[in-house]
Amino acid sequence: MRAVQLREFGAASLLYVGSADVPVPKAGEVLLRVKATAVNRADCMQRQGKYPPPKGESEILGLEAAGVVEQPAGAWKVGDRVIALLQGGGYAEQVAVPAPLCMPLPEGMSFVDGACIPEAWLTAFQHLHFTAGVEAKDSVLVHAGASGVGTAAIQLAKMAGAKVVATAGSDEKCNFCTKYGADVVLNYKTLGGKFGTEVREATEGKGVSIILDCVGASYFSENAKAAAVDCRWINYAFLGGSQLPDGTDLRWLFGKRVNLHFSTLRSRSLAYRESLVSSFASKALPGFLDGRLRVVLDSKMPLDEVQKAHERMESNENKGKIVLTVEE
Structure with missing residues (x-):
């Protein structure tokens, strides 16, 4: 072949x-x-x-x-x-x-x-439903909002009734995120990577209850600033590096009781992946038929x-x- x-x-x-x-x-x-x-x-x-x-x-x-x-x-x-x-x-x-x-x-x-x-949507579904337990009361920060996982996460979070704040690297990509349902979109380049304060302002000063982060170390301090009390922060890639800068203070997370998760999909057991696929097929896949998901x-x-x-x-x-x- x-x-x-x-x-x-x-x-x-x-x-x-x-x-x-x-x-x-x-x-x-x-x-x-x-x-x-x-x-x-x-x-x-x-x-x-x-x-x-x-x-x-x-x-x-x-x-x-x-x-x-x-x-x-x-x-x-x-x-x-x-x-x-x-x-x-x-x-x-x-x-x-x-x-x-x-x-x-x-x-x-x-x-x-x-x-x-399969890969992008199941990844986003895993983060939101299996790890974070997303609900309508949640606010979700989605980094790389115009990516495959990002656009899936935006739509799945909105389908669950949550508020979505997304980041992207150009005005064109920001408009793209809005098209697929993001409530607030921030151009991280024009903000110089300093999005934490903007996220808090978009959530009435509370911060977000869920963070989906594929960037890693370079976003650590701003994510910590954007996180709400009891935030579920899920890191699934290190596109911005894995080494935290000197002076990083873990008390930023301790004081907010942040739940920090590191998540993969490929290395999961077959039983886990079967459960994930079954849940997605019953709860999300119908959304492609009725127009809720694109x-x-x-x-x-x-x-x-x-x-x-x-x-x-x-x-x-x-x-x-x-x-x-x-x-x-």
Whole structure:
């Protein structure tokens, strides 16, 4: 089968489309004919040698896919159109995946749009519902609001009835966040990265009760300023570094009883991921059918343009998801 390969760890230019063996499904796994997959930051990190796949999983990049069942398992039948959360292997013509990690492609949705859902939306859903327990009374600060996870988090938080404050790095991206439901959007560049006071003003001086942070160390002090008492602060990436600056005072969090969580998805147990997919499929997936939730597609490219797709991701130009079409 055709699959994206890597000559060695490093730049996007080292990616190419080559040949790989068709995966052999284990008991309880379906074999999918992949129609589309999507690019995630984790793919770029794995390409750089900074984020290896879990032991025993495919070395091929790709954490999500939309496609057709070729070899069935569980309740799935040959020909079923599905979207799937993967541990790897999505940048290929075929992939094996545990049956419970598949969800039905929403009626009328294209494979391209479907490929935008699994990784980003399940990540946001995990943070908001499994970790933070979001409720209508909450206020949520979403960093990188125009990203795939960011646009998903904005919509899911609004669906739960919460108030959303988002940050983004350009006026265009700020307007984009507003389009998808953010109540307040802050351009962190024009603020010089000092968003904490603005967040407190947007929440009547209280601060936010939930923070979804993919930036890390460089936002620590401003997040601490923006946090409300008993805030649930969830960090899921370190795009701004992992080393806290000298003089960082943890009493900033202690005094507010902040609950600081560090969260991943790929390393979770199969049982956890099955539970997450099941909950999302019942509580959130119907939102794509009735218009409460919308897929956010930045661009689509053929698999052969994987280098270009990774370069776009790393340029921070994208608004929403970058999709690779595997088979039209």
